[in-house]
Amino acid sequence: xxxxxxxxxxxxxxxxxxxxxxxxxxxxxxxxxxxxxxxxxxxxxxxxxxxxxxxxxxxxxxxxxxxxxxxxxxxxxxxxxxxxxxxxxxxxxxxxxxxxxxxxxxxxx
Numbered sequence: 201x202x203x204x205x206x207x208x209x210x211x212x213x214x215x216x217x218x219x220x221x222x223x224x225x226x227x228x229x230x231x232x233x234x235x236x237x238x239x240x241x242x243x244x245x246x247x248x249x250x251x252x253x254x255x256x257x258x259x260x261x262x263x264x265x266x267x268x269x270x271x272x273x274x275x276x277x278x279x280x281x282x283x284x285x286x287x288x289x290x291x292x293x294x295x296x297x298x299x300x301x302x303x304x305x306x307x308x309x
Contacts, residue, residue, distance in 0.1 A: 221303070228299035229292065230256045230268055236291050237272045241279040251275075265292060 234252030243251055254271075261267040269288050276283045 224303055225296065225299050226259065227256055228303060229296040230259050232295040232299055233268065233272060233292055236295065237276055240276060240281050
């Protein structure tokens with residue numbers, strides 16, 4: 201039974217690591233998206249940092265990325281920035297690629 205237990209623990213550890221990595225990528229992606237939106241809205245560095253944190257927090261409202269897209273799109277629209285949901289979604293996907301790359305690079309240091 202030890203071999204089975206070892207395999208089970210290894211699988212659980214791999215799953216936990218994967219979930220942790222996914223969480224880190226999504227949080228970094230949301231922070232990068234917030235910084236992107238802040239630049240488009242012309243926020244100061246301090247305001248941009250605060251806004252990026254707000255975007256990260258907005259992801260805890262519901263499952264999926266729709267809450268983040270809705271927040272960023274609403275804020276951009278309120279600031280008078282010409283933008284639509286497709287543009288925010290594309291930026292979100294690009295920021296996810298960038299976030300994944302940054303996290304992998306940080307792990308390899």
